[in-house]
Amino acid sequence: MFWEKEFETLRRKDLEKLQVDRLKKTINQAMESPFYKELYAAKGITAERISDVKDIRELPFTTKQDLRNHFPYGFLTQPKKEIIRLHSSSGTTGNPTVIFHNRHDIASWANLMARSLFCAGIRDTDVFQNICGYGLFTGGLGFQYGIERLGCLSIPAGAGNSLRQIKLMRDYGTTAIHAIPSYLGRLYEVFQAEGLDPRKDTDLRIFVIGAEPHTEEQRRRIEEMFGVKAYNSFGLSEMNGPGVAFECTEQAGLHIWEDAYLIEILDPETLEPVPDGEFGELVMTTLDRQAMPLIRYRTRDLTRIIPEPCACGRTHARIDRIAGRSDDMFIIKGCNVFPMQVEGVLLRIPEVGSDYRITLEEINGADEMIVEVEVKKDWFNGDIARLEKLTRVITSQIRDEVLAKPIVRLVEPGAIPKGKGKAVRVIDKRKQIATQIQTT
Amino acid sequence: MFWEKEFETLRRKDLEKLQVDRLKKTINQAMESPFYKELYAAKGITAERISDVKDIRELPFTTKQDLRNHFPYGFLTQPKKEIIRLHSSSGTTGNPTVIFHNRHDIASWANLMARSLFCAGIRDTDVFQNICGYGLFTGGLGFQYGIERLGCLSIPAGAGNSLRQIKLMRDYGTTAIHAIPSYLGRLYEVFQAEGLDPRKDTDLRIFVIGAEPHTEEQRRRIEEMFGVKAYNSFGLSEMNGPGVAFECTEQAGLHIWEDAYLIEILDPETLEPVPDGEFGELVMTTLDRQAMPLIRYRTRDLTRIIPEPCACGRTHARIDRIAGRSDDMFIIKGCNVFPMQVEGVLLRIPEVGSDYRITLEEINGADEMIVEVEVKKDWFNGDIARLEKLTRVITSQIRDEVLAKPIVRLVEPGAIPKGKGKAVRVIDKRKQIATQIQTT
Numbered sequence A, B: 001m002f003w004e005k006e007f008e009t010l011r012r013k014d015l016e017k018l019q020v021d022r023l024k025k026t027i028n029q030a031m032e033s034p035f036y037k038e039l040y041a042a043k044g045i046t047a048e049r050i051s052d053v054k055d056i057r058e059l060p061f062t063t064k065q066d067l068r069n070h071f072p073y074g075f076l077t078q079p080k081k082e083i084i085r086l087h088s089s090s091g092t093t094g095n096p097t098v099i100f101h102n103r104h105d106i107a108s109w110a111n112l113m114a115r116s117l118f119c120a121g122i123r124d125t126d127v128f129q130n131i132c133g134y135g136l137f138t139g140g141l142g143f144q145y146g147i148e149r150l151g152c153l154s155i156p157a158g159a160g161n162s163l164r165q166i167k168l169m170r171d172y173g174t175t176a177i178h179a180i181p182s183y184l185g186r187l188y189e190v191f192q193a194e195g196l197d198p199r200k201d202t203d204l205r206i207f208v209i210g211a212e213p214h215t216e217e218q219r220r221r222i223e224e225m226f227g228v229k230a231y232n233s234f235g236l237s238e239m240n241g242p243g244v245a246f247e248c249t250e251q252a253g254l255h256i257w258e259d260a261y262l263i264e265i266l267d268p269e270t271l272e273p274v275p276d277g278e279f280g281e282l283v284m285t286t287l288d289r290q291a292m293p294l295i296r297y298r299t300r301d302l303t304r305i306i307p308e309p310c311a312c313g314r315t316h317a318r319i320d321r322i323a324g325r326s327d328d329m330f331i332i333k334g335c336n337v338f339p340m341q342v343e344g345v346l347l348r349i350p351e352v353g354s355d356y357r358i359t360l361e362e363i364n365g366a367d368e369m370i371v372e373v374e375v376k377k378d379w380f381n382g383d384i385a386r387l388e389k390l391t392r393v394i395t396s397q398i399r400d401e402v403l404a405k406p407i408v409r410l411v412e413p414g415a416i417p418k419g420k421g422k423a424v425r426v427i428d429k430r431k432q433i434a435t436q437i438q439t440t
Helices: A012-030 A034-043 A053-058 A064-069 A103-119 A138-150 A162-172 A181-193 A216-226 A339-347 A384-402 B012-030 B034-043 B053-058 B064-069 B103-119 B138-150 B162-172 B181-193 B216-226 B339-347 B384-402
Strands: A083-088 A098-102 A127-130 A153-155 A176-179 A206-209 A229-236 A241-247 A254-256 A261-266 A280-286 A297-303 A330-332 A335-337 A352-363 A366-375 A407-411 A424-428 A435-438 B083-088 B098-102 B127-130 B153-155 B176-179 B206-209 B229-236 B241-247 B254-256 B261-266 B280-286 B297-303 B330-332 B335-337 B352-363 B366-375 B407-411 B424-428 B435-438
Touching: A012 A034, A012 A053, A012 A261, A012 A280, A053 A261, A083 A103, A083 A138, A083 B138, A083 B162, A098 A103, A103 A138, A103 A241, A127 A138, A127 A162, A138 A153, A138 A241, A138 B083, A153 A162, A162 A181, A162 B083, A176 A181, A181 A206, A181 A216, A181 A352, A206 A216, A216 A229, A216 A339, A229 A254, A330 A366, A335 A339, A339 A352, A339 A384, A339 A424, A366 A384, A384 A407, B012 B034, B012 B053, B012 B261, B012 B280, B053 B261, B083 B103, B083 B138, B098 B103, B103 B138, B103 B241, B127 B138, B127 B162, B138 B153, B138 B241, B153 B162, B162 B181, B176 B181, B181 B206, B181 B216, B181 B352, B206 B216, B216 B229, B216 B339, B229 B254, B330 B366, B335 B339, B339 B352, B339 B384, B339 B424, B366 B384, B384 B407
Parallel strands: A083 B153, A127 A153, A127 A176, A153 B083, A176 A206, A206 A229, A352 A424, A366 A407, B127 B153, B127 B176, B176 B206, B206 B229, B352 B424, B366 B407
Antiparallel strands: A083 A098, A229 A241, A241 A254, A261 A280, A280 A297, A330 A335, A352 A366, A424 A435, B083 B098, B229 B241, B241 B254, B261 B280, B280 B297, B330 B335, B352 B366, B424 B435
């Protein structure tokens, strides 16, 4: 079952041919923008130089800094009159990143979103509750337009207010939910506090989770708690937002829509392609965006191509779950550490509760990684020896994973402050001004 | 200049003919729902009985209580599969009111919204910042779809965070804004605090204000502060949300889209039609909604038809600004009072600041109306006599307007708590449990 069989199951050869055609079109379109016009003129780049997808390697990269430097209209290829929406990053100072969409772009995005949801088994008979912020954040309107395009009954619930979310689910028989994974753990706690069991007291069957890194263990835990299938969604606002790559019902990697995006996986240091199957930085080129095409955009997300064909029949490449970001990585005691690695360890330990936080701090002249870990509710029974034993277990397993020894501190459930949006996992106090690394 | 000249300028005779056709269709459609099926069968009502718009008077009314009693699907005419969105009132207990829309309904609503914005002088060259909550509140998605349908550059800003709102306006050259009127006063204060003048430091030219009652004085004050034209918008979620009636550039009443809504103005006591020009309760029938038609829905909003034809050339009736609601009205010392009346008085007094609050309370065995009034910033210079004089002026002017003598208390600017959404204007402490009358 496909949303658009003719595109989703294109033979690789034909898909590449389509990509070359669309890439040439995209280059011509991009050259209508001040940024690419100047850049490509200086380098003598024209669409004629492209006759194979590999030829994209001759083109220069585009970075988030380029977007900021040429804010707001440097990448715009059309008069403002043609544009019908912008999404921009938040903040009240400095240049945000902004993406402009014309009517074609919004329709194309909605279609990709519908294709993504269909691919995860969602149908027009589903009742889809979109639990995420609307407004400038792309998860709200991005999903909304896709849900409606697919023909589900959409409930534009927005973020927060778990009691109300549960009431909506029960009032309207919600079968599918989009939310960030860390929220779902909290939501389950509210179900429990209300004496409700989502397996019996709701019609939930499918979750779509994204916008926040999470591990396979976390996904499985969510599936068990709610008795649903949870599918990974990947997107980034520079590439519209959600609807870039999505898991099919095989749950074995995320199909990235190659008729809309040309992807490369590059070694983040050498910027040369890595072999299929190896991890590297995802670099993306829009192939179906008119108002603001981006060519060889460095996403900073680390993933790999899953080389085998997918059992579902879709020919579009699958990427693995995002293994981290160059920006997320921190160095402690000389080791490169991704927060995801720590999270993966914690999720395998049954005594561990729903939240953790990493603080990097200078203690007695040495940099230390402090990992605060919430224990499960009612686990601590006053037995200090039990606390110490669990602390030792966590310490050694994290050290085995990241090679640096952490200072582990067990805390009560709920002791780690929970924000409304994405969880802040790492606080680096080693710099003069504490910076928060928000994992994306 | 019209969005849909063929509909907006229909001769009254032809408009009525269209209404009769659509009303018959609507009755047939409505009878697919459990509620109307039973109701109309019991009363022997069929579409055949309608040959003139006046024949609608033979049909029974529909009330908010009917919607609640037949929650959630009693008014639904189609299988859930056909529905692509719901909007529902908030709350975590009791039955909310919910409206279901199919694909046709969403497209029709977006078109009415685009027509409304066009009618207020907004064009596809405008940059439109939608400052209101998204999600289940109809103002967010309702405006969003209309702005995009019209072809403006939409900024889905959401509510709150005034500094960020101002940055968005300045970054992208916002020319048009939708917001609730009470927010705009606060926004202006933030402009001032930042040393900015919206007249010089922005490209703003049009405001659309609604979702909250306000007076002509308040509108004029907003226009002066920002150097813009402010147009009134009227809608209610049971009739989709925004896009029901809108001011044209004549600013002389709101055109109510009679090809989509059949309207009646009835005496709220006798439920008989009042003559054109006289105030009564607005009763509405959807003429272009498929999933959930509502017939003779009692809005509880008090308004009147403005009888003269409009200079703009649109033939659709104009309604006057909403003069209050049966639900809003309170009785004090035997007088019927609408909060709007008090507001109207306060806005004519130059020393008065941006907020006020009415508290109804038993004092020494007598019911009293306490009106707290914020004075303008820097107005109070320590001169007690000045305070007393202003208090006397306000007291007597309110008494002249509502016929009951209030207790007026002047307070510092900012002293009245400001919520995020609609301003709470009346607190009635006379009942055992304090109820908040939220003016809608």
